[in-house]
Amino acid sequence: MIPFEYAVLRVVPRIERAEFVNAGVIVYSQKADYLGAAVHLDADRLRALDPDADVDAIRAAAEAYAATCTDAAAAGPVGATPIGERFRWLTAPRSTIVQTGPVHAGLTDDPAAELDRLLRRLVL
Template identity: 55%
Template sequence: MTRTPYEYAIIQAMPRIERGELINVGVLLYSHRHDFLSARTHLDEARLRALDPSADVEAIRGALDAWDRTCAGGGAAEGMRLGERFRWLVAPRSTILRAGPVHMGLAAEPEHELGRLVELLVR
């Protein structure tokens, strides 16, 4: 099977922005050739609470769900093309969730590669 380019960014949670500490909580992957955009997340509550014992876990889970809805074209992303949604999600922001730098890779199956990256970079 032919491998094609994709772009990805690690989704990071920063429970106390002023401290600059963060944990990886997911991966966002976009493949133009495969018409694919998806986020896969895993929130390790113990790791999050190690950074901030008073972290609002439910609010962070809700924000992660919003990333999934945006990937699917819901909410404010309605009508946006996949590439536009990806660029919107990886744009710099000062919120509890943010995307790290965008990286490139090659894969035959974006869904499989997304799972591999989550295991490697988040879990």
């Protein structure tokens, strides 16, 4: 078993209401040299919180988080940093529409499989 950390990617369409929809998961394992993310934005759930939400723009912002994990070139300057620093940058507190929840830790045999499991359990 190897240690890993994860954070749920969430969408907070109206910051003043503090309501959110889980939209993805980011998984990091230093020991496995792994950083991955999966995104699934449920447009109907998002519109239930904010009927005027720009779903396409929000989806693009959430997918940028995932791209930062897997595509160093798409990540801009942060893409040149080690994956541990990238994970910390992605999970730093923000007061934007797309943000991450708290970081949690666990043990797994396969970080990529853990990403799929967490996406199914926490987002889908």
